[in-house]
Amino acid sequence: MAEQLSRKRLMPPRWVWITVALLGLAIVTLQLTDLLGDHGFANMATWILSFLAVLVLLGWWLFLSGLSRRARLATVAGLAAAVAGFLTLFRVDHLSGELVPSFAYRFATKPDQQMEPAAEEAGAQGPPIDLTTTTPDDFPGFLGPGRNAALEGVRLDLDARWPPPLVWRHAIGAAWSGFAVRNGHAVTMEQRDELEMVTCYNVRTGRLEWSHGTATRHDTTAGGVGPRCTPTIDRGKVFALGATGRLLCLDGATGRSLWEKDLVEEFGITPEEDLAAVAWGRAASPLVAGQRIIVPAGGMRDDHPVSLAAFDVRDGRLLWEGGERQIGYSSPALATLAGVEQVLIVNEDTASGHDPRTGRVLWEHDWPGLSNRNPNVSQAVPIPPDRVFLSKGYLQGGMLLRLVPRPASGYPGGTFDTEVVWQDSKVMRTKFTNVTVLDGCVYGLSDGILECIDLASGRRIWKDGRYHHGQILRVGGVLVVMCEWGEVVLVEATPDRPNHVLGRFQALEGMSWNTLALAGRYLLVRNATETACYEVGIKN
Numbered sequence: 001m002a003e004q005l006s007r008k009r010l011m012p013p014r015w016v017w018i019t020v021a022l023l024g025l026a027i028v029t030l031q032l033t034d035l036l037g038d039h040g041f042a043n044m045a046t047w048i049l050s051f052l053a054v055l056v057l058l059g060w061w062l063f064l065s066g067l068s069r070r071a072r073l074a075t076v077a078g079l080a081a082a083v084a085g086f087l088t089l090f091r092v093d094h095l096s097g098e099l100v101p102s103f104a105y106r107f108a109t110k111p112d113q114q115m116e117p118a119a120e121e122a123g124a125q126g127p128p129i130d131l132t133t134t135t136p137d138d139f140p141g142f143l144g145p146g147r148n149a150a151l152e153g154v155r156l157d158l159d160a161r162w163p164p165p166l167v168w169r170h171a172i173g174a175a176w177s178g179f180a181v182r183n184g185h186a187v188t189m190e191q192r193d194e195l196e197m198v199t200c201y202n203v204r205t206g207r208l209e210w211s212h213g214t215a216t217r218h219d220t221t222a223g224g225v226g227p228r229c230t231p232t233i234d235r236g237k238v239f240a241l242g243a244t245g246r247l248l249c250l251d252g253a254t255g256r257s258l259w260e261k262d263l264v265e266e267f268g269i270t271p272e273e274d275l276a277a278v279a280w281g282r283a284a285s286p287l288v289a290g291q292r293i294i295v296p297a298g299g300m301r302d303d304h305p306v307s308l309a310a311f312d313v314r315d316g317r318l319l320w321e322g323g324e325r326q327i328g329y330s331s332p333a334l335a336t337l338a339g340v341e342q343v344l345i346v347n348e349d350t351a352s353g354h355d356p357r358t359g360r361v362l363w364e365h366d367w368p369g370l371s372n373r374n375p376n377v378s379q380a381v382p383i384p385p386d387r388v389f390l391s392k393g394y395l396q397g398g399m400l401l402r403l404v405p406r407p408a409s410g411y412p413g414g415t416f417d418t419e420v421v422w423q424d425s426k427v428m429r430t431k432f433t434n435v436t437v438l439d440g441c442v443y444g445l446s447d448g449i450l451e452c453i454d455l456a457s458g459r460r461i462w463k464d465g466r467y468h469h470g471q472i473l474r475v476g477g478v479l480v481v482m483c484e485w486g487e488v489v490l491v492e493a494t495p496d497r498p499n500h501v502l503g504r505f506q507a508l509e510g511m512s513w514n515t516l517a518l519a520g521r522y523l524l525v526r527n528a529t530e531t532a533c534y535e536v537g538i539k540n
Helices: 002-009 015-033 037-065 069-089 271-277
Strands: 090-095 101-105 165-170 180-182 185-193 195-202 208-215 232-234 237-241 246-253 257-263 287-289 292-302 303-311 318-322 331-339 340-346 349-356 361-366 381-385 386-390 397-407 416-424 435-438 443-447 448-455 461-468 471-475 478-482 487-492 501-507 517-519 524-525 531-534
Touching: 002 271, 002 340, 069 090, 101 386, 101 461, 165 331, 180 232, 180 517, 185 237, 195 237, 208 246, 232 287, 246 292, 271 292, 287 397, 287 471, 303 340, 331 381, 349 386, 361 416, 381 448, 386 478
Parallel strands: none
Antiparallel strands: 090 101, 165 531, 180 185, 185 195, 195 208, 232 237, 237 246, 246 257, 287 292, 292 303, 303 318, 331 340, 340 349, 349 361, 381 386, 386 397, 397 416, 435 443, 443 448, 448 461, 471 478, 478 487, 487 501, 517 524, 524 531
16 A cells, blocks of 8 residues: 555656646647747747746656655756756757757857868959859849849740759858859858858859958857858949948959948947847848949947948948938848839838938838847838838738828929838748749748738738748749758749649758859859759750
8 A cells, every 4th residue: 555655656646747738739739830920939939838848747756756855856966967968068059940949069160160261362263253244144133133032034944854953062151141143153252260251153163263351250049150141243343241240342353352341330339239239140232223332231320320321332432321220131122113213121110212312211111120139131022113012020921012102292203101001910921031023923931831922912822831931032933942951942933823843852951041043044052051053944
């Protein structure tokens, strides 16, 4: 009888099993449904609920079980030693787009620190190259020629060899930058140890042609290592913005610096203040508009941040400042809406349009966010003749605005009020990806799932295919989807067939957040550790 009682005291009572079972049921529900509307939030909640389940079992074991005091203290000591040992030997290396941690040996150097540094002297790799000549195959900057994640007039040959043949593949320094391509030369950014670099590769061979290094490093657990900007190539010059705010103008022939600006210093804050405000690093790709290079500024000028700033492409002279909002992580884009040319930008907590000649704010609309918590990343998409599409993760969803001219505004070109055509928090929950528009439909990765919605109404047409937080590029009527795990998938861009997959192949290994580039028949892909070029079929 005493033995049965002792065994019973060593078994958890019914309330412990019921509590753990309910917590387990909650975890399964979170993982199998869209209850929280964000898989990252669901994973955070899963970790918390799992921790609570362990605490319940541990609490019973320590305070209510029939174990001796010595045995209970030994249990605590053993668990503490195991946790301390794990934390001593391992660290969180990075978080996925859904906030799933990956661990690495604590004392191992990071991949970018294991690479041989590229030659620090610009132009040391070979003779000058030609980034002045333009070709029909050029992909000169972020999201392509139109900065809209689309290539019009190009058709993929779906009957060509598949998977496409590999042209070259090699290691690359850490960054979330994409490639800009002109005349057969591809420019990107990368981190190699303590050097933040702009590098130029030959598209056909993968050979490094020149590099330019700046002694700075951005490295955070949540955001990863290195720069985020995709360089812009214009009239033989390369413009790039580093994660810590270094704006560069380089000679495209050699990589030699023509001029540089430290935006953090220029706009009056310290690097520590900038990192606190823009926690994931500056991510905007520079926009060239005539003789102006336009970038989000941030900082503090006269006790307020500066939304946008324009510099002279020839000498880096400051031409104008526009807006008083803290910056987000999107890139400026040029558009003509309601008959007025304007620069669109998504700031920390607003979207706005600016006169490209003066920086003056033409319109502004609230678009909530915090650049150190729930940031605005996705592009403002111009929808001619007078509309703007916005999207965001973190349960915010999509919105379509209409610009309404203000009568007798007294400003040349006019200013505008904004009118919400529709807003829906359940669609187009893009996180740090962008959408593409075709034939009245919007396609994008909504919390990692491919979604198609009707642009005019915001109605969801279909949502199918889990690709996590990768990137997309529309080539004619085909979506080229880069999955977060490095697989490339071709999906027909049609409202009629949900997630109709036309082909797929594993292009890279590891977490892949970088945007794609297609230059003629060469598909360029990269992530934070490797880059590759594949030859795809193109119809003439």
